[in-house]
Amino acid sequence: MSDEKQQVSRRQFLNYTLTGVGGFMAAGLLISPIRMAIDPVLKESSAGDMANVGLSVDDITAEPQRIDWTIDQVDGWYESEVNRAAWVYRNENDEIVAFSPVCKHLGCVVSWEGSDQHPNEYFCPCHDGRYYKDGTNVPGTPPLAPLDEYEQEVRDGMLFLGEPKPRGEA
Amino acid sequence: MKWRKADLQTYFQSKEYIDSIVVPLVPFGIANDEESEKAAIQAEMITLLSHELEKELTGRMLLAPHYSYLKSIDKQTEVARLNRWSAEMKEQPFKHIFHLTFDPSWKKHEQELESTLLWIPAVQTGELNSKEMHKTVREQVAQMVELIRAYW
Numbered sequence: 001m002s003d004e005k006q007q008v009s010r011r012q013f014l015n016y017t018l019t020g021v022g023g024f025m026a027a028g029l030l031i032s033p034i035r036m037a038i039d040p041v042l043k044e045s046s047a048g049d050m051a052n053v054g055l056s057v058d059d060i061t062a063e064p065q066r067i068d069w070t071i072d073q074v075d076g077w078y079e080s081e082v083n084r085a086a087w088v089y090r091n092e093n094d095e096i097v098a099f100s101p102v103c104k105h106l107g108c109v110v111s112w113e114g115s116d117q118h119p120n121e122y123f124c125p126c127h128d129g130r131y132y133k134d135g136t137n138v139p140g141t142p143p144l145a146p147l148d149e150y151e152q153e154v155r156d157g158m159l160f161l162g163e164p165k166p167r168g169e170a
Numbered sequence: 171m172k173w174r175k176a177d178l179q180t181y182f183q184s185k186e187y188i189d190s191i192v193v194p195l196v197p198f199g200i201a202n203d204e205e206s207e208k209a210a211i212q213a214e215m216i217t218l219l220s221h222e223l224e225k226e227l228t229g230r231m232l233l234a235p236h237y238s239y240l241k242s243i244d245k246q247t248e249v250a251r252l253n254r255w256s257a258e259m260k261e262q263p264f265k266h267i268f269h270l271t272f273d274p275s276w277k278k279h280e281q282e283l284e285s286t287l288l289w290i291p292a293v294q295t296g297e298l299n300s301k302e303m304h305k306t307v308r309e310q311v312a313q314m315v316e317l318i319r320a321y322w
Contacts, residue, residue: 106229126230
């Protein structure tokens with residue numbers, strides 16, 4: 001009885017072995033197409049397009065501060081590091097606001113209180129364009145639209161910024 | 171604005187706003203190993219600086235391609251050639267022509283130039299791509315913006 005139970009016939013042994021080896025081969029063949037098929041799903045679950053700008057949320061005050069960071073940009077087959085900058089502050093409602101420093105007139109870089117004559121405003125050095133603290137362009141100066149605002153997210157107390165969006169869409 | 175098609179199209183549409191042109195002056199010479207190495211580093215540096223400057227002041231300046239010249243050639247000839255460039259630019263009209271250079275030998279001929287010479291002392295501290303270098307360049311660009319604004 002016990003002898004019979006432990007007995008593995010040659011046919012059974014070959015069957016087991018072939019199934020095992022065959023299974024491995026099938027898995028090996030299938031793994032890449034499966035990976036390809038679900039690839040978009042995997043991509044979305046990773047960090048997305050938001051970049052950690054290295055600023056803790058606790059360090060953001062009511063006074064706009066300039067932050068700089070780099071992102072990897074792929075343009076055709078040319079991959080490069082691109083410098084990004086933003087003016088970040090906390091508004092009256094305690095919300096974090098991140099403005100793109102690119103002037104809506106002709107694209108110069110604006111700075112907070114960049115001119116002594118215009119305190120509490122963003123100032124563009126090229127054609128004296130001005131924006132109020134909330135990013136709205138000062139009427140009568142060259143820019144015709146408010147500053148772009150970055151998409152933003154807070155993860156684990158750090159600020160993440162995405163793409164600058166024209167105001168109203170952000 | 172840079173010297174490329176897309177930027178030029180913007181330039182043509184907003185000529186009245188873009189009244190400055192920046193021309194980097196880059197010496198070239200391959201006769202002496204050490205000298206050429208120095209010239210090459212300075213060319214890299216000035217490319218970096220001028221691009222950063224262009225980023226800050228895109229809306230009011232056009233960054234021209236490098237003006238290169240032989241280091242060994244007589245400066246008088248170069249001054250005449252450079253002034254012909256300036257004459258053409260003035261017709262555009264560009265009100266402000268800035269020449270950006272690390273080469274101190276231009277300084278002597280500053281009076282003869284029909285443009286503004288911005289000579290910057292070359293700082294060479296370590297790697298061009300290092301973090302400190304980025305900081306130095308940013309500092310320097312901020313000061314150059316101030317300087318250019320003084321002419322506007």
